[in-house]
Amino acid sequence: MSPLLDVRDLRVEFATRHGTVTALDGVSLRLEPGETLGVVGESGCGKSITALAIMGLIPMPPGRIAGGSIRLDGEELIGAPERRLRQLRGRDIGMIFQEPMTSLNPVFRVGDQIAEAILLHQDVSRDEARTRALELLRTVGVPDPGQRIDAYPHELSGGLRQRVMIAIAISCQPRLLIADEPTTALDVTVQAQIFDLIRDIQDRLGVAVILITHDMGAIAEMADRVAVMYAGRVVEEGPADAILDSPAHPYTRGLIGCIPAIDPALAALDRLPPLAEIPGVVPPLHLLGQGCAFADRCIEAVDICRKVAPPLTGRGHAVACHLHAAAAASEES
Amino acid sequence: MNELSRSAPERAASPAAEAWRMFRRNRPAMLGTAIFLTMLGVVIYGSLFGGDPFEIVWAPQTPPGEDGFVFGTDYLGRNLATGLLVGGAPTMAVGAAAAVLSIFIGVTIGALAGYYGGWVDNLLMRITEFFQVLPALLFAMVLVTLFSPSLVTIATAIGVVMWPQTARLTRAEFLKIRELEYVTAARAIGAGNGRIMWRVILPNALPPLIVSATLTVGVAILFEAGLSFLGLGDPNTMSWGMMIGANREYILDAWWPVTFPGLAIFLTVFSVSLIGDGLNDAFNPKLRER
Numbered sequence: 001m002s003p004l005l006d007v008r009d010l011r012v013e014f015a016t017r018h019g020t021v022t023a024l025d026g027v028s029l030r031l032e033p034g035e036t037l038g039v040v041g042e043s044g045c046g047k048s049i050t051a052l053a054i055m056g057l058i059p060m061p062p063g064r065i066a067g068g069s070i071r072l073d074g075e076e077l078i079g080a081p082e083r084r085l086r087q088l089r090g091r092d093i094g095m096i097f098q099e100p101m102t103s104l105n106p107v108f109r110v111g112d113q114i115a116e117a118i119l120l121h122q123d124v125s126r127d128e129a130r131t132r133a134l135e136l137l138r139t140v141g142v143p144d145p146g147q148r149i150d151a152y153p154h155e156l157s158g159g160l161r162q163r164v165m166i167a168i169a170i171s172c173q174p175r176l177l178i179a180d181e182p183t184t185a186l187d188v189t190v191q192a193q194i195f196d197l198i199r200d201i202q203d204r205l206g207v208a209v210i211l212i213t214h215d216m217g218a219i220a221e222m223a224d225r226v227a228v229m230y231a232g233r234v235v236e237e238g239p240a241d242a243i244l245d246s247p248a249h250p251y252t253r254g255l256i257g258c259i260p261a262i263d264p265a266l267a268a269l270d271r272l273p274p275l276a277e278i279p280g281v282v283p284p285l286h287l288l289g290q291g292c293a294f295a296d297r298c299i300e301a302v303d304i305c306r307k308v309a310p311p312l313t314g315r316g317h318a319v320a321c322h323l324h325a326a327a328a329a330s331e332e333s
Numbered sequence: 334m335n336e337l338s339r340s341a342p343e344r345a346a347s348p349a350a351e352a353w354r355m356f357r358r359n360r361p362a363m364l365g366t367a368i369f370l371t372m373l374g375v376v377i378y379g380s381l382f383g384g385d386p387f388e389i390v391w392a393p394q395t396p397p398g399e400d401g402f403v404f405g406t407d408y409l410g411r412n413l414a415t416g417l418l419v420g421g422a423p424t425m426a427v428g429a430a431a432a433v434l435s436i437f438i439g440v441t442i443g444a445l446a447g448y449y450g451g452w453v454d455n456l457l458m459r460i461t462e463f464f465q466v467l468p469a470l471l472f473a474m475v476l477v478t479l480f481s482p483s484l485v486t487i488a489t490a491i492g493v494v495m496w497p498q499t500a501r502l503t504r505a506e507f508l509k510i511r512e513l514e515y516v517t518a519a520r521a522i523g524a525g526n527g528r529i530m531w532r533v534i535l536p537n538a539l540p541p542l543i544v545s546a547t548l549t550v551g552v553a554i555l556f557e558a559g560l561s562f563l564g565l566g567d568p569n570t571m572s573w574g575m576m577i578g579a580n581r582e583y584i585l586d587a588w589w590p591v592t593f594p595g596l597a598i599f600l601t602v603f604s605v606s607l608i609g610d611g612l613n614d615a616f617n618p619k620l621r622e623r
Contacts, residue, residue, distance in 0.1 A: 057520055061451070090522035097521075102514040107348055107536045117522040152347065168522060 362611020379418025439499025447507025
């Protein structure tokens with residue numbers, strides 16, 4: 001089976017005051033139809049830029065796609081005419097944003113906004129579009145959709161707004177749904193509901209999902225496969241179970257260490273282990289030198305880490321780390 | 334407001350309905366609306382049934398109230414009441430037409446500049462600045478003198494000198510709004526540039542534009558009066574500005590032929606300003622809670 005989405009060696013650069021910085025440095029991702037790919041990493045590591053690049057929405061200038069390819073069902077999207085991209089957006093690729101507060105247009109009723117998305121891609125009447133908008137609101141679990149269809153965004157709660165966003169994203173039954181931190185701005189209880197909804201829609205429509213998040217818990221819950229990103233590169237990639245059970249890259253281990261593991265016995269004694277943290281922050285992209293971008297924060301870093309950037313190696317479960325490569329080599333010999 | 338009416342359920346209020354509710358509670362704005370509607374009514378009535386304002390009907394400079402002339406007569410013995418009734422229409426029509434024209438040019442240029450940015454923005458803003466640094470009244474005078482003064486040329490001249498402000502305001506709004514997430518979201522469902530500019534960004538940029546448009550009407554009315562006062566108006570059309578201009582030399586002998594048209598202009602512009610101010614408050618409730 002050919003992949004639904006095949007991103008290869010994608011490089012995106014931005015012109016900034018500090019000169020040209022490489023926001024994505026050789027990112028490769030694959031996604032099969034119906035599959036869920038989790039993309040994790042801290043803020044500023046290139047997750048959202050990857051999503052925007054797939055949508056063809058990198059602001060240019062200052063952005064520039066410096067190389068690589070993005071294929072959707074075999075069709076090359078980089079360099080495709082804007083007309084074609086406009087057809088694909090919304091119809092074949094739907095997107096959900098982080099901030100449901102600001103991603104709906106405040107001056108239009110939500111029903112009209114859903115209908116708008118339908119009318120852009122399908123040859124149906126206004127009435128028909130409205131009927132479908134009502135159906136979609138029901139699909140995404142908005143209570144009392146007959147009333148809510150005429151509500152303005154400010155009259156809805158964050159969770160309901162995110163449901164409306166999802167309704168818009170799936171209005172044309174896309175094959176790919178990109179969810180860019182869809183629950184970051186929501187209450188924890190609502191987060192779980194939204195994840196349930198996304199999974200439910202996935203089962204019903206067979207849509208493939210790219211879930212962008214910094215929440216390892218969400219990954220454990222949702223993803224089939226995971227790509228861990230750091231400073232514009234994929235540093236570890238593979239099946240979700242493998243990565244969660246035996247993370248190979250120190251950064252992934254750090255991320256997983258940040259999930260609080262609550263042992264009831266210890267909690268009763270008030271002696272929970274301290275929560276792990278990764279020291280430091282993602283370095284500003286213009287200060288990236290040669291070598292592994294994570295080296296400065298890595299407790300295991302050795303000399304070579306600061307000199308040579310490690311390539312992503314391994315099939316199935318791939319890792320970009322010198323230490324791991326060395327360990328694997330010694331195992332084999 | 335008592336507790337009962339406060340807790341009364343309200344149906345989904347559109348932003349426009351909400352603004353109208355705020356506006357209605359604003360007394361100066363409602364006063365302005367009342368004055369403006371009255372003036373408008375008088376002007377419409379006058380232009381239909383006012384009679385001939387150029388006709389000489391009585392002794393020159395009859396003071397107001399004498400011989401049955403409520404506002405008196407001017408230096409040629411023309412009835413001021415008729416002039417006031419008839420002279421408002423060109424003033425208001427030219428003011429409104431000029432405002433519409435300047436808003437149309439200003440919004441188009443400002444939207445293109447703000448949305449596309451880059452060299453488009455640079456080019457359009459340099460053009461805007463060129464028009465902005467021209468002394469407006471002088472430029473309008475030149476235009477009117479070049480082309481024979483008629484209501485159309487006057488409205489065009491005023492519109493052409495007033496659009497830069499609107500363009501700058503529109504550009505600023507577009508620059509701000511185009512970065513917001515719902516614009517990216519609109520793009521993500523496949524909306525094109527035109528749709529995003531006019532259907533997504535413009536509706537959100539409207540409140541400040543409506544306020545500015547209202548004030549533009551006031552300024553345009555003043556402009557028309559100014560041009561007529563200088564004798565650059567259409568000589569075959571009676572207007573408030575022309576009445577002041579024609580009678581200004583005799584102001585020491587008779588105060589009324591300049592005072593009443595002046596008052597009419599003042600009331601109109603004042604009411605428009607009150608409305609604009611009220612709209613501003615209605616659209617930006619936060620500004621009022623100082």
